[in-house]
Amino acid sequence: MQHEFSLRAEWATNTDRPHPQRGFTREVTIHADGPGELPGSAAKPFHGDATRWNPEQLLLAALVECHILSYLYVAGEAEIEVEHVSVRGELTLEAGSDGGQISSATLYPEVVVADTMQLARARELHDEAHRQCFIARSVNFPISLEVPHQHQMPQLPQFSNRLGAPIAVLKPRRAKKPSQVSGNEDARLAAIRAERDAAHEDPNASAQETKSAAEQAQKTNAPSEQTSFYDQVGGEPTFRKLVHEFYQQVEADPEFKAMYPEEDLGPAEQRLRLFLIQYWGGPTDYSQLRGHPRLRARHMPFHVDTKARDTWLKFMRNAMDTLDLAPLHYDTMWDYFERAARAMQNQH
Structure with a gap:
């Protein structure tokens, strides 16, 4: 099966804006039915004109777009729910006396996927998408594929502006150094107090000894830089209380139960x-007992409409309010629950 594509490109002299060195501009206009005109120029x-x-x-745009479209196809075949794909491209042109040529490109x-458990498989599919991209298969220069290590949530989302968006949160990775909200300020104050106490207890202590005492206090009091979200919020007791409080409300609501x-x-x-x-970085007993979470598939047999979704969220909000969470932790958890509930909704 063959597919034909066509477009037209035009250049015309511009006596009002002659090129200062060679007497002509490099402005080209590309026409295609449907998308219309595209302004072109030399690099x-x-x-050439850098604005065209x-x-x-x-x-490079053709390579990048082809990879994205090919990826969406192979991800669909693999039954992976994709929420966002982005590709940054780099291309190298080696110019010489013979005119030069494209020597390489890197993508x-x-x-971002809906189910965090599928991220590893989703990243692997880039190789298959690259193999199937017909633009990549048609050029005569090497194309490298570099899939960077990524987190799906590089920063906290503004969940109040994303109502109705599908779930797109990965299982939290190792946390960055905690902010003052999560305890750094307490550790800093503890170090100051230790330095003061060390100097008070031994006026003859050297500056190095005083500094060492302060550093030891900070190590003792500061949260670990490698602490997961699960550990930051209190570990198993926090989630046991959260879920128990949630199901106490379910028990008291016959219609929802x-x-x-x-x-x-x-x-x-x-x-x-x-x-x-x-999900939040604790033990993996769930997968060992039940396998892949498959949240949407597990909820599909149940009639989850807007009312059920809102009731679930109300109960979960009430349960969260019984916990002593820092504001940053509270917002992170609530954002996840909001988008998770909307992702599980299968009826209006």
Whole structure:
């Protein structure tokens, strides 16, 4: 099967804006049915207009767009729900006396998926997408694929502006150095106090001894830089209380409880507790007991409409309010629950 593509490019002299060195501009206009006109030019090193698209950029754009579209296809075949794909491209042109040529290109793709457990597989699919990209298969220069190590949430989302968005949060990785909200200020004050106390107890102590005492106090009191979100919020007792408070409300609401297939809510409470513990960086007992979470698939048999979603969120908000969470931790957790609930909704 063959597919034909066509467009037209035009150049016309511009006596009002002659090129200062060679007497003509490099401005080209590309026309195609549908998208319309695209302003083109030579690259700036070749006396072109840097505000217009040059051929090298257009070639790189074709590679990047083809990779994205190919990736969406292979991800669909693999039944991976993709929320965002971005590809940064770099292209090298080696110019010489013979005119030169493109010597190489490198693509740096990143992907955000709905289910954090599928991220590793989703990243692997970039190789297959690259193999299937017909633009990449058609050029005669090498193309490298560099899939950077990534986090799906490089910063806290503004969840108040994302109502209705599908879930897009990865299982939290190792935390960065905690901010003052999560305890750094307390550690700093503890170090100051230790330095003061050391000087008070031994006026003859050297400056180095006093400094060492302060550093030891900071190490003792400061949160670990490698602490997971699970540990930061108190570990298993926090999630046990959260989930128990949630299911106490479910038990007291006959209409909402009717959605659960088991009369005894104990197993459901355990499943949610283990899932949240694993999701936020704790032990992986959930996957060992139940395999892949497959949240959407597990919720599909149940009628989850807007009312059920809002009730679930109300109960979870009430349960969170019983915890002593720092504001940053509270907002992070609530943002996840909001988007998770909306992702599980399958009815209006």
